[in-house]
Amino acid sequence: xxxxxxxxxxxxxxxxxxxxxxxxxxxxxxxxxxxxxxxxxxxxxxxxxxxxxxxxxxxxxxxxxxxxxxxxxxxxxxxxxxxxxxxxxxxxxxxxxxxxxxxxxxxxxxxxxxxxxxxxxxxxxxxxxxxxxxxxxxxxxxxxxxxxxxxxxxxxxxxxxxxxxxxxxxxxxxxxxxxxxxxxxxxxxxxxxxxxxxxxxxxxxxxxxxxxxxxxx
Numbered sequence: 001x002x003x004x005x006x007x008x009x010x011x012x013x014x015x016x017x018x019x020x021x022x023x024x025x026x027x028x029x030x031x032x033x034x035x036x037x038x039x040x041x042x043x044x045x046x047x048x049x050x051x052x053x054x055x056x057x058x059x060x061x062x063x064x065x066x067x068x069x070x071x072x073x074x075x076x077x078x079x080x081x082x083x084x085x086x087x088x089x090x091x092x093x094x095x096x097x098x099x100x101x102x103x104x105x106x107x108x109x110x111x112x113x114x115x116x117x118x119x120x121x122x123x124x125x126x127x128x129x130x131x132x133x134x135x136x137x138x139x140x141x142x143x144x145x146x147x148x149x150x151x152x153x154x155x156x157x158x159x160x161x162x163x164x165x166x167x168x169x170x171x172x173x174x175x176x177x178x179x180x181x182x183x184x185x186x187x188x189x190x191x192x193x194x195x196x197x198x199x200x201x202x203x204x205x206x207x208x209x210x211x212x213x214x215x216x217x
Contacts, residue, residue, distance in 0.1 A: 041071045048080055057084055068097075073105035079118055086122070095122065109141035116144055125152050133157070139165050146178065155186040 048063035061084040067077035078101055082094035098118065106112050112135055119128035129152055132145035142164045149158035159182035166175050 037071055041067050041074050041077065044070060045076055057087065060084060073102050075101065075105050075111055075114060106135065109136055109138050112136060112141050113144040116148060129154065139168050139170055150182065155182055158182050159186050
């Protein structure tokens, strides 16, 4: 059977959802089409998850895709579709699906953090950090950025994010300890990358001295 184009499929899904309502409800003004779209997406996502639980991965993949057709900004649909694409070896298509999400799909820090975690699961920690760096707006996103940047070894960026959490009003002991720990890590890393003047020359002389013996090792 010929697969319908996305707009036709969307029209069919919306019509089906409308006709599934009781007659008394259908007789009322339809109201906001956005609400009907949300209803369709919720139903299709529920079907996709049930299909996954039953081991029907291909059917679930198709249902997640249908949910994306109904609402291209559905983060849950995009993540489910991308996950199943990757499981079938279509990694590039999965990544393209996630990258094509419209801005309204990431309207808050919770959504940004969820997508960042998905990027990490795909081995794209750099994209996760970049996403949060560019778009996090509050403590939820800044905490996630601090954690991910620290995992990447980017302690200076992690420290900057942690400080934003504290400056934003988080006076908890955990937040303070995080800032102090990252401050120390950043300082130690800076010393390793840019040792004080004369340190490198002194170390070379020490290593070149055949008589030098490790002390206290």
